[in-house]
Structures are given as C-alpha cells and as structure tokens.
Amino acid sequence: MYAQMVNAGADKLKSGVEMTAQERAFQEKIDADIKIEPKDWMPESYRKTLIRQISQHAHSEIVGMLPEGNWVTRAPTLERKAILLAKIQDEGGHGLYLYSAAETLGISRDELLGQLHSGKAKYSSIFNYPTQTWADIGAIGWLVDGAAIMNQVPLQRCSFGPYSRAMIRVCKEESFHQRQGYDIIRTLAEGTAEQRAMAQDALNRWWWPSLMMFGPPDGQSVHSAQSMQWKIKLFTNDELRQRFVDQTVPQAEYLGLTVPDPDLRWNEQEQRHEFGEIDWNEFFEVLKGHGPCNKERLQARVDAWDNGAWVREAAMAHAEKQAARTHPDAA
Numbered sequence: 001m002y003a004q005m006v007n008a009g010a011d012k013l014k015s016g017v018e019m020t021a022q023e024r025a026f027q028e029k030i031d032a033d034i035k036i037e038p039k040d041w042m043p044e045s046y047r048k049t050l051i052r053q054i055s056q057h058a059h060s061e062i063v064g065m066l067p068e069g070n071w072v073t074r075a076p077t078l079e080r081k082a083i084l085l086a087k088i089q090d091e092g093g094h095g096l097y098l099y100s101a102a103e104t105l106g107i108s109r110d111e112l113l114g115q116l117h118s119g120k121a122k123y124s125s126i127f128n129y130p131t132q133t134w135a136d137i138g139a140i141g142w143l144v145d146g147a148a149i150m151n152q153v154p155l156q157r158c159s160f161g162p163y164s165r166a167m168i169r170v171c172k173e174e175s176f177h178q179r180q181g182y183d184i185i186r187t188l189a190e191g192t193a194e195q196r197a198m199a200q201d202a203l204n205r206w207w208w209p210s211l212m213m214f215g216p217p218d219g220q221s222v223h224s225a226q227s228m229q230w231k232i233k234l235f236t237n238d239e240l241r242q243r244f245v246d247q248t249v250p251q252a253e254y255l256g257l258t259v260p261d262p263d264l265r266w267n268e269q270e271q272r273h274e275f276g277e278i279d280w281n282e283f284f285e286v287l288k289g290h291g292p293c294n295k296e297r298l299q300a301r302v303d304a305w306d307n308g309a310w311v312r313e314a315a316m317a318h319a320e321k322q323a324a325r326t327h328p329d330a331a
C-alpha cells in the first residue's frame with residue numbers, strides 16, 4: 001500500500017527536445033503503455049524513484065502487520081482470529097512481492113531492510129498509531145485497507161512491469177481485507193450501545209489519519225509531475241483522497257456512524273463531498289518520528305531481524321553444503 005506518500009525532491013520535467021534519444025525512446029514506450037521490464041534501459045532517476053516508492057510500500061506492508069498483530073490473541077471469536085491471522089499473513093506476502101519487485105531494480109533485500117532499520121526509509125505513517133480496541137481492527141480494514149485500495153488499483157497499470165503485476169494480486173487480497181474490516185465495524189455498529197460507541201470511537205480516531213495516507217496536498221507534493229509523466233503515479237494525492245471520501249462517507253452513513261468532520265457536506269453541483277482542513281502539522285510530526293508508536297514499531301522490526309539471524313545463518317550453511325555436494329571441485 002501507501003506508496004506515493006512521502007516523495008521529496010524537485011520537479012523538473014524535460015521536454016521532448018531536451019531529452020536524449022534514449023530518454024525519448026523510453027518515454028515513448030511509456031506513452032504507448034508498453035511496460036518497462038528490469039533489463040530494459042531506464043533513466044537513473046526512474047530507477048531511484050521506483051526503488052524508493054516500492055520499498056516504502058514494502059516496508060508499510062510489514063510494519064502494518066504490527067498494530068493488527070497486537071489483537072490476534074484477543075480476537076473475540078475463533079472465526080475472527082482465523083480471519084485476522086490470514087489477513088496479517090497476506091500483508092507479509094505483499095511485503096515479500098514488493099521487496100522482490102524492488103530487487104529487480106538492482107538493490108539487495110539486505111540493503112532495503114537496512115534502510116528501514118536505520119530509520120532512513122519511510123513507511124506509511126498510519127502504522128505509528130496504536131490499536132486500542134477491537135473496533136480499531138475493523139477501522140483499519142475498512143479505512144486503511146480501503147485507502148490502500150484506492151491508491152493501488154491505478155498502480156496495476158503503472159509503467160514498471162514487476163510492480164504493476166504485483167499490484168494485481170495485492171489488490172485482490174486488499175478487497176478481502178477491506179470487507180473483513182467493514183464486517184467487524186458493521187457487527188459492532190449493529191450491536192449493543194457499548195459496541196456502537198466502540199465503533200464510533202474507532203472511526204473518530206482513524207478517520208483523519210486515513211485521509212493523511214494519500215500524502216500532502218497536490219500543491220506541496222513535490223515530484224508528482226515527473227512520477228505522473230512516468231506513469232508510476234496515475235492520479236494526484238488530492239484526487240485519490242476525494243475518491244476515498246466520496247466512497248467512504250456513504251458507508252459510514254449506512255452504518256449510522258458519524259464522520260468526525262463538522263465541515264463535511266455534499267456539494268450537489270460538483271457531485272462530491274467537501275471536507276474540512278487536514279491537520280498537516282500532525283502528519284509531518286508523525287513522519288518525523290514523533291507519532292505515538294514510531295519507536296516501538298521500528299524496534300519491533302529491528303528485533304525481528306536480530307532474532308532471525310540464526311535462520312539466515314542456517315539457510316546459508318545449508319546452501320553451502322548443498323553446493324559443495326553438487327560441485328565438490330568448487331568447494
């Protein structure tokens with residue numbers, strides 16, 4: 001999920017005349033919707049931007065497992081627990097596809113994880129918020145996976161072959177995630193007064209961070225124009241955010257829940273919802289590492305890496321033994 005959120009850098013679009021012949025041929029392929037494959041020539045900045053985008057996405061998948069993992073042992077029924085486990089495993093799988101896609105661009109998995117563990121690489125800020133009640137698991141599926149789908153469906157058509165193909169499978173699984181989340185929230189919303197209050201409280205806490213998932217407003221989103229020309233971003237942050245609001249508000253209304261935004265109103269003329277100002281200070285504070293759970297999340301990933309060292313060593317030793325057996329001369 002969560003790929004195009006924290007782009008940084010300057011935007012300078014080259015016109016056709018300024019491009020080299022190679023760059024022009026590359027852009028023409030993209031314009032003709034021909035996929036770029038790992039062995040094809042590509043501008044260095046395309047490669048770098050994609051490594052950053054895909055790895056941020058991969059990191060978000062595996063960090064996103066943590067807030068939900070917190071509730072596996074406290075799921076209210078065996079069925080809910082089985083569904084939650086399957087969902088979290090899917091997210092781990094998404095991480096693996098995406099790390100593999102990034103590796104085709106010439107960077108190693110160790111290097112990518114090193115960037116996450118050192119704090120150099122970003123992941124989606126939403127996972128720095130805590131999961132306080134079972135209703136939060138519903139809100140994450142409904143809103144966070146819902147926002148992820150909004151972002152990822154267009155990426156199925158992005159210009160880089162391995163990324164676009166990974167997105168096709170990921171999106172199928174994300175729609176299951178969203179439905180399981182909505183089902184949790186619906187059950188609570190139709191339950192006792194206390195359960196209903198839990199659902200409302202979860203919506204109150206997750207609504208605004210979900211809108212922030214689409215990244216800064218278009219005016220402040222540097223890098224956008226180049227990414228759009230390369231078709232690794234197909235809609236702007238504000239366009240996707242608007243779609244998400246238009247899709248989600250009627251779902252909240254159906255549940256009888258209140259979206260925590262006094263400025264929310266339907267604009268009949270423009271056929272869209274108007275909504276209130278997002279607190280971008282909060283977004284940038286969390287991005288800088290000052291969210292409620294930033295330290296805890298990163299530490300959990302570093303611990304998982306350290307505690308898994310024996311598995312990596314055993315796998316290496318096994319591979320060496322196998323190689324020595326098959327090619328005794330080379331050993």
Ligand SMILES: [Fe+2]
Binds near residue numbers: 001061174
């Ligand atoms: Fe995912």
Ligand SMILES: [Fe+2]
Binds near residue numbers: 091145148174177
């Ligand atoms: Fe998901």
